[in-house]
Amino acid sequence: MPRIVCEEPSYISRQVVDARRFYLGSGGPAPAGLAVICGGWERVAADYVVHRATFPWLAIEFVMAGRGRLTLRGRSYELGRGSLFTYGPGVPHRIESDARNLLSKYYVNFRGRQAADLLAAAAMNPGSHCVRADATELASLFEMLVNDGMRHRPQTEMIASLQLQLLLLKSGRTTEADRTADRGARQTLQNCLNFIDRNFLEVSTAEEVASACRVTPVHLARLFKRFGHASPYGHLVRAKMIHAATLFDSGRLLVHEVAGRLGMDPFHFSRVFKRVHGVSPAAFIRRHGRAAGAPAEPARANA
Numbered sequence: 214m215p216r217i218v219c220e221e222p223s224y225i226s227r228q229v230v231d232a233r234r235f236y237l238g239s240g241g242p243a244p245a246g247l248a249v250i251c252g253g254w255e256r257v258a259a260d261y262v263v264h265r266a267t268f269p270w271l272a273i274e275f276v277m278a279g280r281g282r283l284t285l286r287g288r289s290y291e292l293g294r295g296s297l298f299t300y301g302p303g304v305p306h307r308i309e310s311d312a313r314n315l316l317s318k319y320y321v322n323f324r325g326r327q328a329a330d331l332l333a334a335a336a337m338n339p340g341s342h343c344v345r346a347d348a349t350e351l352a353s354l355f356e357m358l359v360n361d362g363m364r365h366r367p368q369t370e371m372i373a374s375l376q377l378q379l380l381l382l383k384s385g386r387t388t389e390a391d392r393t394a395d396r397g398a399r400q401t402l403q404n405c406l407n408f409i410d411r412n413f414l415e416v417s418t419a420e421e422v423a424s425a426c427r428v429t430p431v432h433l434a435r436l437f438k439r440f441g442h443a444s445p446y447g448h449l450v451r452a453k454m455i456h457a458a459t460l461f462d463s464g465r466l467l468v469h470e471v472a473g474r475l476g477m478d479p480f481h482f483s484r485v486f487k488r489v490h491g492v493s494p495a496a497f498i499r500r501h502g503r504a505a506g507a508p509a510e511p512a513r514a515n516a
Contacts, residue, residue, distance in 0.1 A: 235362030249373040252321035261310040270322040271301040279316035295348040301339035319355035413452035419445035454489040
């Protein structure tokens with residue numbers, strides 16, 4: 214796949230083959246609240262390596278697919294689906310993709326005096342790394358941020374700031390109250406979430422998920438509600454629709470072909486896709502600069 218070549222800010226990596234990005238500006242003094250500088254999604258190139266001694270903004274990156282290696286302040290981590298990490302001013306970092314299993318990841322860069330407080334409250338100070346099991350839910354939040362950031366309207370900066378606050382609150386690590394909760398119930402829920410994230414293409418109903426995880430559908434629904442998740446079916450549908458958006462980004466599939474891969478009727482698929490992403494499949498494809506089924510045009514190409 215050809216690499217994207219375009220003019221980007223100096224801190225944005227050119228080592229990508231596909232990307233969706235937005236820029237909201239970085240001028241003026243640090244705001245009292247929280248300001249998003251830029252963000253996006255990218256599929257990196259085989260030789261992708263980012264090595265910085267520092268970075269001008271606070272940053273969060275989230276891996277949706279692929280493998281790689283991360284070094285933060287001299288400490289090394291394996292990157293894979295669910296990896297969530299932060300960096301910023303004074304935090305040396307190196308990000309490298311496995312050339313045989315390219316990274317697909319989201320990122321957002323931001324600033325503001327409230328930003329450090331939100332990161333600290335989420336136990337994600339710059340230089341942090343963790344692996345999240347709720348990858349589909351976090352990807353949905355990042356996707357909403359990217360979609361809203363790409364919309365050119367007067368409220369975009371405020372909406373992006375609110376979306377980032379929600380993302381940071383949802384990304385917070387386990388609290389003391391969580392640690393004292395019923396560990397058996399939480400482990401059962403985690404097993405169900407992991408099953409959906411691994412098998413969303415093979416199952417179509419919450420009942421199938423419950424059966425595979427050896428719980429009743431009623432108990433499964435209660436677990437999801439108890440720990441603040443969307444319904445089991447809602448979680449399953451989001452996983453399918455996020456995968457559908459990735460398939461559309463390849464630029465090689467028609468709407469009915471993507472619907473078929475998900476085992477859905479095209480009309481029903483289009484309604485569900487719009488409910489999850491806020492736009493129809495056709496509008497989603499147009500927004501990314503091509504007609505359905507046409508080869509992807511070079512996107513405005515980050516790290």
